[in-house]
Amino acid sequence: xxxRVAIIDLGSNSARLIVMTIYHNGAYNLVYNQKEAVRLSxxxxxxxxxxxxxxxxxxxxxxxxxxxxxxxxxxKILAVTTAAVRNAKNxxxxxxxxxxxxxxxxxxxxxxxxxxxxxxxxxxxxDVEDALLFDLGGGSTEVTLVRNRQPVKIFSLxxxxxxxxxxxxxxxxISDSQLIAMREYVVSEMEKLPWLKRLGLPxxxxxxxxxxxxxxxxxxxxxxxxxxxxxxxGLIAFEELWRGLTRTNLTxxxxxPGLSSERADIIVAGTTIVxxxxxxxxxxxxxxxxxxxxxxxxxxxxxxxxxxxDVIPDILLHSTRNMLLFYKGHEAHAEHVAHLxxxxxxxxxxxxxxSSRDRRLLRVAATxxxxxxxxxxxxHARHSAYLVENARLFGLTHREQMLAAVVAGWHNGPAAKYVxxxxxxxxxxxxxxxxxxxxxxxxxxxxxLETTQLGxxxxxxxxxxxxxxxxxLITNDxxxxxxxxxxxxxxxxKKELGFELIIE
Numbered sequence: 001x002x003x004r005v006a007i008i009d010l011g012s013n014s015a016r017l018i019v020m021t022i023y024h025n026g027a028y029n030l031v032y033n034q035k036e037a038v039r040l041s042x043x044x045x046x047x048x049x050x051x052x053x054x055x056x057x058x059x060x061x062x063x064x065x066x067x068x069x070x071x072x073x074x075x076k077i078l079a080v081t082t083a084a085v086r087n088a089k090n091x092x093x094x095x096x097x098x099x100x101x102x103x104x105x106x107x108x109x110x111x112x113x114x115x116x117x118x119x120x121x122x123x124x125x126x127d128v129e130d131a132l133l134f135d136l137g138g139g140s141t142e143v144t145l146v147r148n149r150q151p152v153k154i155f156s157l158x159x160x161x162x163x164x165x166x167x168x169x170x171x172x173x174i175s176d177s178q179l180i181a182m183r184e185y186v187v188s189e190m191e192k193l194p195w196l197k198r199l200g201l202p203x204x205x206x207x208x209x210x211x212x213x214x215x216x217x218x219x220x221x222x223x224x225x226x227x228x229x230x231x232x233x234g235l236i237a238f239e240e241l242w243r244g245l246t247r248t249n250l251t252x253x254x255x256x257p258g259l260s261s262e263r264a265d266i267i268v269a270g271t272t273i274v275x276x277x278x279x280x281x282x283x284x285x286x287x288x289x290x291x292x293x294x295x296x297x298x299x300x301x302x303x304x305x306x307x308x309x310d311v312i313p314d315i316l317l318h319s320t321r322n323m324l325l326f327y328k329g330h331e332a333h334a335e336h337v338a339h340l341x342x343x344x345x346x347x348x349x350x351x352x353x354x355s356s357r358d359r360r361l362l363r364v365a366a367t368x369x370x371x372x373x374x375x376x377x378x379x380h381a382r383h384s385a386y387l388v389e390n391a392r393l394f395g396l397t398h399r400e401q402m403l404a405a406v407v408a409g410w411h412n413g414p415a416a417k418y419v420x421x422x423x424x425x426x427x428x429x430x431x432x433x434x435x436x437x438x439x440x441x442x443x444x445x446x447x448x449l450e451t452t453q454l455g456x457x458x459x460x461x462x463x464x465x466x467x468x469x470x471x472x473l474i475t476n477d478x479x480x481x482x483x484x485x486x487x488x489x490x491x492x493x494k495k496e497l498g499f500e501l502i503i504e
Contacts, residue, residue, distance in 0.1 A: 001024055002022065002023050003021070003022045003075050003076070004020070004021050004022075004031075004072065004073060004074045005019070005021075005022065005074070005075065005076045005298060005301060006018070006019050006065075006069045006076070006079075007019075007079075007294045007298050008062070008078070008079035008106070009079075009080055009082075009293050009294045009297070010040065010058060010062070010080070010081040010082070010085070010106065011040070011082050011084070011137045011138055012039075012040050012041035012082065012083050012084035012138025012139030012140070012160055012162050012163070013038070013039060013040070013041070013138030013139075013160070013161060013208060013266070014035055014037050014038060014138070015035070015038045015058060015061045015062065015065070016034070016035045017032070017033070017034045017035075017065045017068060017069075018030060018032065018033050018034075019031050019032035019033075019069070019072055019074060020298050020302075022302060022305075023325070025325045025328075026306070026325060027322050027323075027325035027326040028298075028302060028322065028326075029326050029392075032072055034064075036061045036064070038057045038061050039054060039138070039162065040054050040058050040084040040138070041054070041083065041084035041138050041160075041162045041163055042054050042162065042166075044084065044088060044163065044166075045167055047089075048088065048089050049088055049090050050084065050085070050088045050091070050094055054084075055094050058094075058098075059097060059101050059102065062101075062102045062104055062106075063101060063102050065104070066103060066104055076301075077104060077105065078297050078298070078301060079104050079105055079106045079107065080107050080108075080109045080117075080297065081107070081108055082108075082109060082137060082139065082140065083111070083138070083139030083140035083160060084138065084139045085108050086108050086109075086110070086111070086140075087139065087158075091108060095108065110156075111142060111156020112154055114135065114140070114142050115144050115151075115154045115155070115156060116144075116151065116154065116296070117292075117293045117296035118135035118142055118144070118206055118292045118293050118296055119133060119144045119146065119151050119154075120295075120300055120310050120311075121206065121292045121293060121296035121299065122204055122206060122291060122292065122296075123146065123149055123311055124291075124295075124310075124312045124315055125229065125230075125289065125290075125295065125319075125394040126287060126291075126394070126395075127315060127316070127394070127396075128146065128149075128202060129146075129148055129149055130146060130147050131201050131204045131287075132144070132145055132146070132199055132201050132204070133145075133146060133203075133204045133205075133206070134203065134207075134210075134277055135205075135206045135293065136160060136161060136205065136206075136207040136210060136273055137160045137161070137207055137208075138160045138161055138162035138163070138266070139159075139160045139162060139163050140156050140157060140158060140160050141156070141157040141159060141160055141273055142154070142155070142156050143156075143157065143196065143277070145195060145196075145199070150311075153193075153195050155193055157189055157190070157273075158189070159185075159186065159189070160270075160273075161208070161209050161263075161266040161269050161270035162269075164182065164186070164270075164272070165265060165268070165269040167182075168181060168185075170268045170269050171265040172250040173248070173249040174246055179268075182269065183272060183276060186272060186273055187280065190276055190277065190280050191280070196277075196280050197280055197281070198281070198282050199281040199282065199283070200281075200283075201283065201284060202284055202285050203274075203277060203281060203283040203285075204286075204287045204288075204289055205274065205286065206288075206290075206291070206292035208260075208263060208270075209263070209267065209271065210288050210289070212258070212260060212263055212267060213233070213274065213286075213288065214228045214231040214233070214288040215228060216241055216257065217231075217233045217237055217241060217258070218231065218258060219257035219258035220237075220241070220258070224422070224423050224426040224427065225398050225402075225423060225427070227290075227398060228288055228290045229289060229290030229291060230287065230288070230289070230290075230394075230396075230397065231287070231398070232285060232287050232288075233286050233288075234286075235278060235283060235284075235285060235286065238274070238275075238278065238286055239275070242271045242272070242274075242275045245268055245271055246272075250264055250265055253265075253267060299312075315394040315395045316360060316364065316393065316394060316395030316396065317363070318394075319391075319392060319393050319394040319395065320363070320367050321367070323368055323371065323387075323388075323393065324367055324368060324371065327368075327371035327374045327387065328374065329368070329373075330370065333370070333450060333453045334366065334367045334368070334369070334370065335367070336450055337366050337369065337450050338362075338363050338366035338367050338446075340459075341362055341366045341446035342362065342363060342366075343462065344442045344445060344446065344460060344462045344471070345358075345359050345362055345442055347461070347462035347463060348442075348464065348469060350464060351464055351469065351497050352442075354435065357400075358435055358438075358439060361396075361404045361439060362407065362439045362442060362443065364396070364404045364408075365388070365404045365405075365407035365411070365440075365443055366443050368387070368391070368404075368408055369381070369443060369447065370384060371383075371387050372384030372385070372386070372387060374387075375387075381408070381409050381410070381412050381415075382409055382415075384411070385405045385406060386405070388404055388405040388408045388409075389401060389405035399427050399428065402424055402427040402428060403432055403436055403439075405424075406428070407436050407439045407440045408443075410436065410437070410440035410443070410444070411440065411443045411444055411447050412444060412447070413440075413444060413489075414437055437496055438497070441489065441493060441497075444489055444492070445471070445486055448482065448485030448486040448489065449479075449482045449486055450482070451482050451485045452481055452482065456477045456479050456482060457474070458475060459474035460472065460473060464499070467498075467499055467500060468499060468500045468502055469493070469497070469500065470504060471486070471501060471504070472504045483503055489501070490503075
């Protein structure tokens with residue numbers, strides 16, 4: 001049975017709604033996404049109370065969300081709210097008003113729970129073993145130290161981009177003395193956590209400030225791919241970005257390339273928090289995550305439903321299989337092609353000279369090589385490439401995802417149109433193209449041995465003797481069609497690897 005789950009995250013700065021569909025075969029997919037700026041914590045600094053205006057801005061937005069949930073036939077709503085309501089003296093009164101006017105079962109979560117949900121969202125979608133995670137919101141910043149993919153320290157800092165902006169009046173141009181005071185305050189709070197110091201780990205950020213850091217850096221570098229999730233930037237680039245922002249006024253920031261204009265007044269405070277975290281932890285580089293509390297809430301719900309732990313053991317295989325199921329791919333065929341391709345990869349390693357990472361890319365491309373049939377059987381290899389390029393695959397860098405897309409697109413043989421495709425040519429260098437051709441050759445051979453999709457070639461035994469590569473087919477049936485299809489790749493094999501291919 002198909003189920004629709006709405007996730008609502010009412011933060012101190014913005015309110016977000018996502019709707020996920022879980023299909024009868026276990027696949028899941030994002031079907032709706034809406035974000036509204038509500039500035040719920042605006043004006044709280046003075047009184048510790050949510051202002052009437054802020055409360056009604058939030059309630060009116062939640063009314064719209066409730067209406068959308070009805071329109072798209074949502075079965076379940078998981079709704080949480082964070083720092084602003086958590087810290088407000090009139091938080092309970094606000095929750096009562098929300099329930100009265102919208103019917104949404106809004107729940108206040110603690111800073112620790114917020115950090116845990118952010119951790120679940122990040123660790124299941126970004127490939128890191130050890131890292132410092134931060135979730136920078138409007139009213140608080142959650143920091144989590146991760147070792148071996150497990151959270152070992154969690155803390156919620158009492159400031160975010162909105163309340164720090166109010167405290168130091170940094171909406172417009174910030175003076176040197178204001179900036180020094182802001183930095184001293186933030187650093188003094190962070191220094192209370194001895195475990196934050198000198199970690200020397202990657203820093204992984206989630207939240208509006210983090211996403212805007214990625215978008216500004218992408219604009220500055222003319223980055224060819226609009227994807228923010230798993231975007232990586234060096235700390236010198238971030239330092240330059242932060243310094244540049246601290247020298248601008250509000251009007252200049254509203255026109256700043258990549259910066260959303262509704263965040264222009266709070267971005268100096270936001271990036272200053274990040275800068276302080278980078279300095280104290282002596283971070284090695286920065287990774288931006290597009291997935292946080294909302295995805296954490298959904299994955300916690302989804303994984304518990306399937307009786308799994310909160311941490312997916314292999315996020316790349318999990319997300320690849322999810323895509324295969326979502327596009328209703330032929331599971332047995334995809335699995336068998338992947339198995340044959342991997343066997344050839346392992347046994348011919350001496351002539352291929354590829355890495356274990358390339359083997360992972362081969363598995364992804366082989367699993368998803370036929371998903372383009374969903375669009376149209378004719379030219380489906382090209383459709384598969386496009387779908388792989390844009391799929392929600394987790395655990396690959398942007399470049400690796402492009403490489404996997406090209407390999408999937410070449411599963412019937414290489415085509416020059418990929419090399420001419422602007423986005424691929426901007427990401428892939430000569431060495432990457434060479435790797436793509438080798439992986440595509442293995443995929444094409446495996447695919448041709450599964451031409452009838454009956455699994456007749458049960459196994460292969462590849463070997464190398466002198467200047468010849470042998471491919472022994474293990475089967476109980478006459479496999480004339482498969483053998484003929486594989487033989488057509490002998491010329492390509494010789495051109496790519498310099499060896500004669502003998503099929504036995």
